[in-house]
Amino acid sequence: MKLIMKFGGTSVQNAESVRRAVDIVYERYSRQDRLAVVVSARRGVTDRLIACAESMVTSRDADEVADLVTYLTEGHLTTLKEVAPDFYPETSEIIIRRIENLRDFLHAVYHLRELTVRSRDYITSFGERLNAPLISAAFRQRGIPSMVLDGCEAGILTTENHGDAIALPAGEARIRSRLEPVIEHSVPVITGFMGCTEKGVVTTLGRSGSDYSATIVGAALDADEIWIWTDVDGIMTTDPRMVPEARVIPRISYIEVMELSYFGAKVMHSRSIEPAMQKGIPVLVKNANNPGYPGTVIDGGEKKDSRVVKAITYIDKVAAVTITGAQMVGRPGVARHIFSLLAEHQINVMMISQGSSEANITLVIEANQVALAMEALSPLKERCVFRDITANEDVSAVAVVGSGMAGMAGTAGRTFSALGKAGINVMMITQGSSEVNISFIVRQQDGPRAVKVLHDEFNLMNDEG
Structure with a gap:
């Protein structure tokens, strides 16, 4: 079976959640499934990156950069040491080098007093670029062969509208040529949320960007299924904070999810559904904290049920x-x-x-x-x-x-x-x-x-x- 798994920020935010993610992947890897994993930034990291970048345009000093560097270094390296001690030296070097690159770029924004849309995309992509090496090292610690690819290296080609880029069809062949050989012998860990233009400029994919990355990759590889791991049991009939009796919907169609997303429900963004819908690939929304629960299946809706309203x-x-x-x-x-x-x-x-x-x-x-x-x-x-x-x-x-x-x-x-x-x-x-x-x-x-x-x-x- 060919599976694409995406782990959201809450599913990879600390050592405990990373270990659960590794257990989930190992269970499928041991079945000899061919796998690719897409990861988000740790919860809260992207917001911190955006806040710091925007602050550098008007701030009187660059102290916030030092605070951000400490926050990122301590958070990622502490988790890395817990989940992948054997691979700590080489992986920590990669993470530290990337944090230093980010620090230098933020200082440039501070001195120039300018944050362009291109610069903003480059900065906000670091959440995923710091987390992906950590997750890959945790896989290798467990005996799962793994390598790291950012969105550009994975072949995700996008339009030039920074902050809300759209995948280009021309990228599909690139993704296939780059990833098909890899998944035969390894589990690639791909940074979600980012891609690049034909000129190689980093772009980000907007709301639910990592979900979008997963379905782009899944469609290009003609995956059997795409699994979205989050912190809830599936898509709900409504917000349980308003209606405690709300329940998980076992099966829902692509078009229904697109409508729910458009009207405010915190489910997959409609853009994230389209690549899977075009190829007819089922998408499963599952809880990484409760992996045994079946979750919600999103598909073409061929299997009708008696319910008029979902x-x-x-x-x-x-x-x-x-x-x-x-x-x-x-x-x-x-x-x-x-x-x-x-x-x-x-x-x-x-x-x-x-x-x-x-x-x-x-x-x-x-x-x-x-x-x-x-x-x-x-x-x-x-x-x-x-x-x-x-x-x-x-x-x-x-x-x-x-x-x-x-x-x-x-x-x-x-x-x-x-x-x-x-x-x-x-x-x-x-x-x-x-x-x-x-x-x-x-x-x-x-x-x-x-x-x-x-x-x-x-x-x-x-x-x-």
Whole structure:
């Protein structure tokens, strides 16, 4: 069996968790599976790297760099000594050399007072580049042949949009040619989250970047399965902090996961799913602290179940921006102008609703982007493209997700009837043409209650719907 395993930051954050990861890999290696492992930075490291890099642009002194160097050195070398004592001398030298490289680069940022997007990507990639040698040494300590490859060496080729790069199809053959010979006799440990452009410039892959790395590699190698190791038992029916009765979903489709991710659920990012979806490779989300638990299988959804709705997700920090004016009616290009300006200012629109009269358009965006959106659209108001623009930040977005809704009459009726009985007013509704989700906004204080009401309505706390 050909397996790609990705270990998240919480799954490799200390000696105890690294040993568990080694046990997991050894169990499959002993079965003579062909394996490749993708690793994230240790929990909290990337945030520290970003904070220090940004601080160097304005800081009066570079003391933070010394603090960061101490934090990284002590954390990684202490764990290394515990999990791979036989390989400590050679591996610690690699880690120290990389930390020194990082230190010098941060000092350069401090002296130049400039942090470019390229520099930021280079700096933030160090979390993975420090952790991968440690994990590989732990494998070798256990008797598993292993070597380290960063994302560039593994062949991950990306676009040049730093901080949010996308894998290029041309990289697939490179990955295959570089990794296929390796996995025949060794377990490569690949740095997640990073790749490089055709010119060899380091890029990072954005949110859930290490998951994305794993599915890129898995698709290129035509893996049998991709396993994502995290600190939860799988994908949940909703956030258990809001609904304690939430349970793990045993099986879910690619498209359902993409919808859940888009609407705020802390699952694999939709971009991370695409490579696996294109090749039809199952993705398993499993708990490294509870490896015997089956977790969640993400696949094409060929095996149907009786459940119409799979999960409820919720975003609380959103705002509804409403654009109104009779002058928009029958005027071609208004929407194009609106969305072009928002795109130029990097404002993501989560939901859209337009009245049949064309006299108003409501957009749901992140709450922290309201001021920017108002400023971006003000030129259109000045040119009388519309009459007024208002923002309501006292809202939250809820999405009901399930591929079983497609073609199934009555789901929307059940949803809004249940909310009505609970006295929850729905302020805006959208449904995609795929019919996999129904999303809407309510008052912010009603959001958690709406999730609870719908979780109960569709009986998601039980194994059978």
